[in-house]
Amino acid sequence: MPLQLSLHGAGRTVTGSCLEFASAGQRLLVDCGMFQGSRSLEALNRKGSLAEPGRVSAVILTHAHIDHSGLLPKLVKDGFSGPIWCTAPTADLLEFMLADSGRIQEGDARRHARRRDRSHREEQEPIYTEDDAMAAVAMVRRVEIGEWFEPAPGFRARLWNAGHILGSASVELEADGVRVLCSGDLGPKNKAFHADPAGASGFDHVICESTYGDRTRVQVTIPERRALLAEVINRALAKGGNLVIPAFALERTQELLLDIALLSRDGAIGNATAFVDSPLATRATGVFAAHLDELEDTGGVDIFRAGAIHYTESVAESMRLNTISGAIILSASGMCEAGRIRHHLFYNLARRDSTVLFVGFQAEGSLGRVILDGAQRVRISGRDVIVRAAIERIESYSAHADQTELLEWIAARGPIAGSLLLDHGEGGAVDTLAALARGRALAPSVIVPEIGEMWELGPAAPARRLRTGPEHIAHAVGRDWQNAYADLATGLKHRLEEIRDDAAREAAIADMRRVLDSYNAFRAHKRKEN
Numbered sequence: 001m002p003l004q005l006s007l008h009g010a011g012r013t014v015t016g017s018c019l020e021f022a023s024a025g026q027r028l029l030v031d032c033g034m035f036q037g038s039r040s041l042e043a044l045n046r047k048g049s050l051a052e053p054g055r056v057s058a059v060i061l062t063h064a065h066i067d068h069s070g071l072l073p074k075l076v077k078d079g080f081s082g083p084i085w086c087t088a089p090t091a092d093l094l095e096f097m098l099a100d101s102g103r104i105q106e107g108d109a110r111r112h113a114r115r116r117d118r119s120h121r122e123e124q125e126p127i128y129t130e131d132d133a134m135a136a137v138a139m140v141r142r143v144e145i146g147e148w149f150e151p152a153p154g155f156r157a158r159l160w161n162a163g164h165i166l167g168s169a170s171v172e173l174e175a176d177g178v179r180v181l182c183s184g185d186l187g188p189k190n191k192a193f194h195a196d197p198a199g200a201s202g203f204d205h206v207i208c209e210s211t212y213g214d215r216t217r218v219q220v221t222i223p224e225r226r227a228l229l230a231e232v233i234n235r236a237l238a239k240g241g242n243l244v245i246p247a248f249a250l251e252r253t254q255e256l257l258l259d260i261a262l263l264s265r266d267g268a269i270g271n272a273t274a275f276v277d278s279p280l281a282t283r284a285t286g287v288f289a290a291h292l293d294e295l296e297d298t299g300g301v302d303i304f305r306a307g308a309i310h311y312t313e314s315v316a317e318s319m320r321l322n323t324i325s326g327a328i329i330l331s332a333s334g335m336c337e338a339g340r341i342r343h344h345l346f347y348n349l350a351r352r353d354s355t356v357l358f359v360g361f362q363a364e365g366s367l368g369r370v371i372l373d374g375a376q377r378v379r380i381s382g383r384d385v386i387v388r389a390a391i392e393r394i395e396s397y398s399a400h401a402d403q404t405e406l407l408e409w410i411a412a413r414g415p416i417a418g419s420l421l422l423d424h425g426e427g428g429a430v431d432t433l434a435a436l437a438r439g440r441a442l443a444p445s446v447i448v449p450e451i452g453e454m455w456e457l458g459p460a461a462p463a464r465r466l467r468t469g470p471e472h473i474a475h476a477v478g479r480d481w482q483n484a485y486a487d488l489a490t491g492l493k494h495r496l497e498e499i500r501d502d503a504a505r506e507a508a509i510a511d512m513r514r515v516l517d518s519y520n521a522f523r524a525h526k527r528k529e530n
């Protein structure tokens with residue numbers, strides 16, 4: 001039986017990465033990620049397309065992000081007992097990333113249980129617990145980049161630097177005389193800490209991510225980006241208030257800390273002091289410090305020990321930041337949906353002398369996006385906050401390759417004798433990249449696989465589909481009503497904001513109310529007819 005590939009996640013979507021390779025009775029997973037986003041997508045965390053997890057032989061993990069690693073504890077809970085192969089930095093990061101995720105699952109289940117008291121919904125167990133997470137961590141085996149190893153009988157593998165986050169790798173696989181490369185998430189050029197993505201060339205099949213398959217970025221060098229940050233810091237601190245930066249705990253926080261440490265050393269931001277107020281970010285920074293020798297562009301600075309940077313330890317220390325002025329405060333979560341950043345926004349958004357700087361992607365509907373879109377009043381933990389702080393944005397920090405860089409990476413992996421399969425991208429991104437790859441003849445066949453599909457990967461021939469995915473998964477990946485609603489609500493808000501005076505705006509709202517009322521009457525009428 002030739003090599004088979006089943007896609008269990010990240011098909012026409014960017015989360016839940018999980019590729020299953022099967023050969024001669026052995027099953028090997030590349031990544032085992034969690035679905036994140038809409039409720040129907042997150043439901044796949046409980047019931048996805050992976051069958052008999054207890055019979056999976058081994059896992060190779062590309063990197064520690066939860067959308068690639070987050071279902072490992074569930075896999076173990078469901079009976080998996082093989083090794084989990086990854087690089088040493090990924091192993092170190094995984095330890096607290098999975099523990100943190102376990103605590104989040106337990107918290108979600110507790111909140112669900114409280115709601116159940118009121119509405120008699122059926123009980124829901126956590127997807128997994130912190131203990132399950134630690135059981136998964138205990139099964140990790142470390143491998144060096146570039147070193148061949150046998151992840152499961154009949155498979156040979158080696159990892160390549162993917163330049164995305166600390167420890168990230170692409171996976172080269174050989175089985176049944178077929179050579180396959182899985183990109184994992186690929187980093188951009190001009191990324192601090194990591195070399196540009198690398199890889200061998202000449203494969204039967206290449207599976208490549210397509211997150212930014214429809215976007216090209218203006219190339220900004222590391223020194224140019226650092227200078228932009230210096231400008232924002234100096235402008236913000238000259239006003240006398242604080243500079244609050246919501247940042248993802250892993251990688252983005254450390255990139256900012258590196259820039260701040262180097263700017264401070266070079267005298268470019270006076271004697272500004274930065275506080276890191278996120279336990280997860282502090283732990284992640286510790287892993288960076290432990291792997292300092294493997295990092296690039298550090299300018300000889302250890303961000304964990306830089307004088308200009310302080311790490312808060314206790315909640316009391318975190319609270320003391322509420323009363324200070326003239327500080328840089330970095331906190332998570334990056335999209336302001338949870339964590340200590342919400343306290344700092346609560347205390348600083350209302351201050352005319354403070355500044356909030358966004359340096360990462362803000363998803364539609366997140367508090368970060370609402371602030372960035374210019375809301376004049378927001379609600380944080382049940383309290384109204386008037387936005388008086390200055391809002392700034394630097395867009396040139398990124399952990400992902402853009403369209404040009406993805407196409408260059410694919411071309412450098414050629415010749416591809418069989419198929420190029422594109423995953424990890426939403427509809428527009430993946431279809432755009434597929435069209436460009438076909439146009440440039442980067443492979444004899446270019447495929448956009450769907451979740452739940454199974455493909456035969458033969459030598460030097462296009463992949464052949466053996467099975468389509470289940471209906472409930474195709475439905476989950478599509479837009480559900482919550483997405484559609486968020487779209488409608490945002491659109492409505494923008495329209496209302498475009499109306500200049502308050503009276504006209506109120507009249508417009510009254511008109512819409514009348515339309516809704518008449519819609520209800522129309523539905524009631526239809527029900528009677530049926």
Ligand SMILES: [Zn+2]
Binds near residue numbers: 063065068164185
């Ligand atoms: Zn990632």
